[in-house]
Amino acid sequence: MWAKMVSDLHLSRDPALGLRAGLEQSLRAAVRSGQLRPGTRLPSSRVLAGDLGVARNTVADVYTQLVAEGYLIGARGSGTRVAAYADRSNAVRAETTTSPGAATARFDLRPGRPDLSSFPQAAWLRALRTVLVADVAPALGYGDPRGPLLARTALAGYLARVRGVLADPQLVVLCAGYRQAVALLARACSAEGRRTVAVESPGLPEVPEMFRRAGLAAVGLPVDDEGAQIGRLAATGADTIALTPAHQFPTGVPLSPARRAALVDWAHRADGIVLEDDYDGEFRYDRQPIGAVQGLAPGHVVYAGSASKTLAPGLRLGWLVVPPRLLEPIVEEKRLADRHSSTLDHLALAHLISSGDYDRHIRRMRASYRRRRDELGAALTPVRPRLGASGFRAGLHVLVPLASPATETEVLSHLERHEIITNGLSRYAPGDQRAGLVVGYATPPQHLWRPALAAFANALHDGS
């Protein structure tokens, strides 16, 4: 057995490793695999050194190391043995947690994703370099849980200018995308004693899920062509509401002026907290974007945004603008969640904003998405004149209603056969009878947009 092990050691030794490291690694592996069983006595360092043709000190060093690490036991007088409790239950086979919704289709028309082929690589790298050259310590050290003041100030200015947000840099909390923004707020609401959150139906399923995790109940608020039905809010008993006023996800309608007023009214009367998800507020085509509700009621509205649609979701750049009374609990949640987000990346965003590159990129993308939207509208018109697709005025997706969930399933399979992946409306409103396609026209890279559109139009034509 020992001879076998020694030869195995030779066989399995990684040639990239030195003699000593190789011996060490081989012994660890032999102990782990059970090839060397607990209690087995190892040859003396002199004997093994002779067998292997290495210096005795090398083997002695390796034994010492592996004793220190717990693989071996070195008892004075009784030589070196394999430790008793090396774990052999390590059938390390992971469940294959595959990436959810990884697109295998050729044409990706799912919503919520921007055109990544247009990411401003050069500007982003330039911004990072500028930040690193300017002063490396604040960009790389530990810092304020809210993120660096410089980045909060740049962002506050941007949000005030472009989205009508009343943003004091002290009240800005930089975080890891919209997802973390919701997680932090949900926990802070729970700590404040809030019990029930109203969410849009249809809407993003992760939002109620995260509030439930934090201990709140979630109730659905139906969405019609004026947005969420705020009139029903009081009856739900909710003390918190999460919604997408600028461009309801996924129906694409903006919250009507009367509903905005009713929302603000409710927040004051019920001392409610409003989470305003401004996920694609920059993208409005036929007129100026509608400003954030936050500006109307900054004492009650938590404004949440991200660079996931303007730049790229993979950067995980997000932010909250919070009412003063929620600042302390949200900062505390952020501190305990991950201390703070990447200082370097948020400073680079700040630089992108102050250099004008951010606005230039958004303008360019808005023009590009507007063209896509127009082409999508034109492609849909002749095929299904009565489709009543909605959400064309803003954002990066449209909703194409379908007769029933059964039709939806059918159409999605049909599209899949044409190598097209998109999302069904029913995933955003389980139990509802509403059905449709939520078509994201921003997702395909530039060179695939026209082919994707042609394939989509053909498939719908086939199926109609």
Place this chain on the structure above:
Amino acid sequence: MWAKMVSDLHLSRDPALGLRAGLEQSLRAAVRSGQLRPGTRLPSSRVLAGDLGVARNTVADVYTQLVAEGYLIGARGSGTRVAAYADRSNAVRAETTTSPGAATARFDLRPGRPDLSSFPQAAWLRALRTVLVADVAPALGYGDPRGPLLARTALAGYLARVRGVLADPQLVVLCAGYRQAVALLARACSAEGRRTVAVESPGLPEVPEMFRRAGLAAVGLPVDDEGAQIGRLAATGADTIALTPAHQFPTGVPLSPARRAALVDWAHRADGIVLEDDYDGEFRYDRQPIGAVQGLAPGHVVYAGSASKTLAPGLRLGWLVVPPRLLEPIVEEKRLADRHSSTLDHLALAHLISSGDYDRHIRRMRASYRRRRDELGAALTPVRPRLGASGFRAGLHVLVPLASPATETEVLSHLERHEIITNGLSRYAPGDQRAGLVVGYATPPQHLWRPALAAFANALHDGS
């Protein structure tokens, strides 16, 4: 009043904004500040356009916009009025949540921070560029909650090679620094029904805090010169333990071989979960680093590490290697916490590893820190021969024991008068009578190290 408002509009208009945007912003501000009170009727667009000398359409557009946003109400027949519920409770004064422990002293000798002046800027930017050029979509899109497989594979190889971690890339979860690693694990433990975590005393106070947040009780396990007293573990009733085996924080001692064996034994008997915080495992000077405990019991040990000491904490690059049974719950927590961490940054780290730049940087820093450690040791020797400072063999800090917490307070103030900031031991063991200085010698930038050391030695000499 109206005239005043109009003139104010002119006065306050931001010259950087266009005519229309400026008018809009001024009106919003006037509504918010209460200068325009609820119900106030605005002049017709024709009249205001005349007053301001702008086109009527401009004013009409602005009114339409502000009605859509909820600042104004446009009722047919009764003209345009200021909306009733614009929030005036917005005395937006934030509490000044200053960055905790922001150093104002000239010489920063706090532990837990690497020398940021040596950050490999060029290599980092090169890695980012390579990743962006290679294929932008996987680097920037939404992905697996664990992070991109490419990055997990590179890291798993590195951890196996350098830290003796048995790391299947499927079992690696990339996250935002050690802080988030603990937060994710604490919640997963809570979901698994675990109730009590043992933590090292002294130790990082945030660790028990985060487990408590997740609903577990935390009990302290005393640390002596062999590390945490594992022999006392069973009596605490803990089902989980968090510790720093390679280099105990803050005392600097490694967990002895006997204690390692006892720890693994306990984990098997009690079906315990061990959180191994390998926060500075790469830095050991007088002999090879001690491998991770995880390799001995991968079915029970959660290995946590980060690039906060090897590169920079501001990047927030961290990772967990988890036992198979904890993978699902931890991935779920990660998904709900922030979906995943920055894909681009983690891919850049992978590139840094596979190009050899990461190893080269660590080797360079190890040599630099070893020199600093030697110089610190030499500086301490003549001043206080009986200091009995510990933790010199590894890591980035040493512990200089002091007689009592009162002495500690005194010495810290004395150092502060010499423009030196460092941490007292008592902050890591509240209620304990142990006292000392936890001196981080990696923190000063290269050009300040010698002056910092001289100032520190002088101050100790003065005070002795």
